[in-house]
Amino acid sequence: MSHKLFVNIPVANLDASVEFFTGLGFSFNPQFTDENATCMLVGEDAYFMLLVREYFQSFTAKPVGDPKAADQAIYALGVDSREDVDTFVDKALASGATVAGETMDQGFMYQRSFFDLDGHHWEVFFMDMSQMGEA
Template sequence: MSTKIFINLPVRDLPRSRDFFTKLGYSFDPQFSDENAASLVISDNIIVMLLVESFYGTFTKKKIADAHETSEVMIALSADSREQVDELVDRALASGGQPTGETQDHGFMYGRAFEDPDGHHWEVTWMDMSAMQEQS
């Protein structure tokens, strides 16, 4: 069984969010995108639904977190190399994202993080699985 993961994130300015993630090299599924939502395709099995806050609010009775003030989730993505980590995070920062945390370099594992324009925390990490197995 192939499980798909759908992450729903509230956004204040949907066009700005679409532009930000397009600059990172991602695409959107037009079948599930409109003026209230954009279906951000991370991979075949991972979709991030960027939902305008008022629309997001129709799915919950809870107060919507302001990700600039409160940590509600950390989204971690894997990369194929250290260079790919740097490329993606550098594009995010050049496109309006903000750096968060320090670069993590443990030799066999390397990661950096950024916040998108709505303050959502994204981690990008590469791991050398062969080096990890040698250490165990």
């Protein structure tokens, strides 16, 4: 069985979020884009729906949390090399993101993290399976 993953996150300013993530190399599906939401393509079957906070609230009876005040999830994104980790995170920081933690280098895995414009926590990593020990 095959699955598609859609992650819905609230954003304060949809246009600013689209500009930020476009600068990081993501594209958007215009069929699922209007003044309240857009569909960001992350992988072959992985998507992030960026929803204006008020529109996001219409899907839940719970209050919408403030991602600048508390983490509710960490969105981990694997890339092809250590250099890609640095390039991606450096672009995010230059576009208004803030550092979420120290760079971690465990030999087989290299990762950096940032908070996006709304405070959502992103982790970008490269895992070199050839450096992994035997299971």
